[in-house]
Amino acid sequence: MSTFEQPRLGRLERSALTGVLVREVVNFSSYWRSTTFSSTVEPTIYLLAFGFGFGSLVSRIGGYRYVEFVATGTVATAVLFSSAFPAMFGTFVKYKFQRTYDAILAAPVDTEELVTAEALWIATRASVYGCVPLIVAMFFGLDPSWGMLVVPLIAWVAGFGWACFGIMVAGFASSFENFNYIVSAVLTPLFLVAGTFFPLNRLPEWAQTLAQLNPLHHCVQLVRHAVFGFHALSDLGSVAFLIAFGLLLWRIGIHAMERKLVD
Amino acid sequence: MAEELAIRLRGVVKRYGHITAVDHLDLDVPTGTCVGLLGPNGAGKSTTMRMLTAQAIADEGDLQVLDFKLPRDSKQARAQCGVVPQLDNLDVTLTVEQNLLVFSHLYRIPRPDRHEAIERSLRIANLVERRDAKVDKLSGGMRRRLLIARALVHRPRFLLLDEPTVGLDPQVRQELWALIDALRSEGTTILMSTHYIEEAQRLADTVLIMSHGKGVASGPPSELVSTYAGSQALEVYGPPARLAEVQAEAVAAGLRTRRTGTSISILGIGGDGSMFEGERRPANLEDVFVLLTGEEIE
Numbered sequence: 001m002s003t004f005e006q007p008r009l010g011r012l013e014r015s016a017l018t019g020v021l022v023r024e025v026v027n028f029s030s031y032w033r034s035t036t037f038s039s040t041v042e043p044t045i046y047l048l049a050f051g052f053g054f055g056s057l058v059s060r061i062g063g064y065r066y067v068e069f070v071a072t073g074t075v076a077t078a079v080l081f082s083s084a085f086p087a088m089f090g091t092f093v094k095y096k097f098q099r100t101y102d103a104i105l106a107a108p109v110d111t112e113e114l115v116t117a118e119a120l121w122i123a124t125r126a127s128v129y130g131c132v133p134l135i136v137a138m139f140f141g142l143d144p145s146w147g148m149l150v151v152p153l154i155a156w157v158a159g160f161g162w163a164c165f166g167i168m169v170a171g172f173a174s175s176f177e178n179f180n181y182i183v184s185a186v187l188t189p190l191f192l193v194a195g196t197f198f199p200l201n202r203l204p205e206w207a208q209t210l211a212q213l214n215p216l217h218h219c220v221q222l223v224r225h226a227v228f229g230f231h232a233l234s235d236l237g238s239v240a241f242l243i244a245f246g247l248l249l250w251r252i253g254i255h256a257m258e259r260k261l262v263d
Numbered sequence: 264m265a266e267e268l269a270i271r272l273r274g275v276v277k278r279y280g281h282i283t284a285v286d287h288l289d290l291d292v293p294t295g296t297c298v299g300l301l302g303p304n305g306a307g308k309s310t311t312m313r314m315l316t317a318q319a320i321a322d323e324g325d326l327q328v329l330d331f332k333l334p335r336d337s338k339q340a341r342a343q344c345g346v347v348p349q350l351d352n353l354d355v356t357l358t359v360e361q362n363l364l365v366f367s368h369l370y371r372i373p374r375p376d377r378h379e380a381i382e383r384s385l386r387i388a389n390l391v392e393r394r395d396a397k398v399d400k401l402s403g404g405m406r407r408r409l410l411i412a413r414a415l416v417h418r419p420r421f422l423l424l425d426e427p428t429v430g431l432d433p434q435v436r437q438e439l440w441a442l443i444d445a446l447r448s449e450g451t452t453i454l455m456s457t458h459y460i461e462e463a464q465r466l467a468d469t470v471l472i473m474s475h476g477k478g479v480a481s482g483p484p485s486e487l488v489s490t491y492a493g494s495q496a497l498e499v500y501g502p503p504a505r506l507a508e509v510q511a512e513a514v515a516a517g518l519r520t521r522r523t524g525t526s527i528s529i530l531g532i533g534g535d536g537s538m539f540e541g542e543r544r545p546a547n548l549e550d551v552f553v554l555l556t557g558e559e560i561e
Binding site: 027104106 | 344346351361364
């Protein structure tokens with residue numbers, strides 16, 4: 001038996017990342033309908049419920065029409081729902097029940113490459129699904145703007161961070177039940193205090209300060225500004241924050257999975 | 264070294280807390296041979312397998328796979344190695360062909376060779392007709408064959424088979440043995456772990472018997488049998504009380520015995536007559552296995 005020629009192998013190789021990505025893409029072809037359905041319907045429901053429910057009470061907020069305020073804010077929600085959750089559950093299932101990661105790590109792929117490729121894939125999906133609320137909102141009168149073209153990029157960066165967050169949670173969790181703590185104690189508060197449904201400037205000072213540490217809040221701000229006009233300085237700060245969030249969680253996620261996958 | 268070794272382990276130790284799963288293990292797998300790791304559950308076979316793909320990192324000892332030192336160069340080693348896991352980890356919502364396609368990418372087969380590599384694997388595993396079937400529609404035997412095909416897609420220089428037929432029907436087991444034997448006769452280097460004695464006896468050129476993480480004996484199955492169990496065994500049947508008596512007498516006479524369910528086997532009896540009435544049979548690898556790994560089930 002002859003073997004295919006192998007060059008010297010290093011870290012974070014493109015071919016290893018490609019291998020894991022191909023697996024995800026091929027798998028996606030078997031379940032994209034349901035994922036796309038839920039990723040589209042969920043933000044639409046938020047948009048309708050808040051946009052029309054609240055919108056009938058509040059017509060304008062922070063200088064925006066309420067439906068536009070919510071539509072731009074819901075992008076961050078859509079990104080969160082299509083990154084952190086699939087990363088948490090998907091990683092756990094692939095590790096524990098399908099044992100996919102055992103198979104992948106027996107191939108010339110390291111944990112670092114595995115986690116990176118999974119996060120890249122989820123981020124890419126999130127950047128597409130993140131745009132759905134804007135598209136839906138256009139049917140309710142949101143005017144297209146050039147800045148919207150940056151939204152997928154913002155969604156990608158935020159999605160990468162949240163994907164790594166989910167992978168990290170799955171890496172540290174010993175059972176599915178552990179996820180309840182994270183969802184209730186971390187994700188729900190972050191989701192509500194992100195400036196998605198109401199502006200944060202009426203909140204107590206301490207809450208506003210804490211919100212500055214909420215990646216979801218930075219994502220909301222960036223998307224809103226991309227659509228209605230950038231605020232150079234604060235937006236650069238938000239971009240830096242999201243990149244730092246992504247890089248930090250990326251490393252922690254790799255560490256968590258290495259602990260889990262390699263004895 | 265007289266022969267080229269595909270795998271060479273020296274003094275390998277792996278501990279999990281207080282438990283020493285692998286205890287100063289030496290193992291040689293010469294190129295072109297099939298070596299069987301035989302031992303009861305918990306003997307350290309699977310841990311040894313996982314160390315060879317760096318999914319477990321040894322605490323002590325030297326591991327060399329082909330020309331690569333583990334765990335440092337394990338990625339290179341993994342690129343040249345095919346792994347058939349004990350637990351099925353196929354992508355069940357994908358087709359047979361899609362599963363192979365994914366692995367042709369994971370194992371970095373260059374694009375021009377990919378198609379032929381997949382076709383070849385389908386032929387080896389006799390799954391050409393089922394290429395478009397979803398994995399969750401396949402029988403247990405087909406899924407096992409697909410796992411083997413998947414491990415061969417990149418023409419590995421050696422193959423790790425972890426309990427290849429565990430939990431399968433006898434018919435399916437025969438079919439897999441035929442497949443593994445065909446690979447072996449083509450000169451594929453194989454390291455196989457198993458707790459089925461018959462599997463080791465049929466497929467392995469040499470067997471390493473493991474117990475409590477240690478290698479307790481190694482050699483070709485027939486040599487192990489003659490060294491440890493002699494040529495003939497005598498099986499004595501009777502009620503439990505009688506069996507206990509027979510055993511005590513045989514031990515007193517310096518013979519080795521083992522319980523074989525409803526009988527007592529007295530091992531290493533020569534051509535001469537014996538002091539017991541019973542059925543003579545050739546000694547086998549199971550006698551060796553039980554002698555060396557103990558009668559108690561943990």
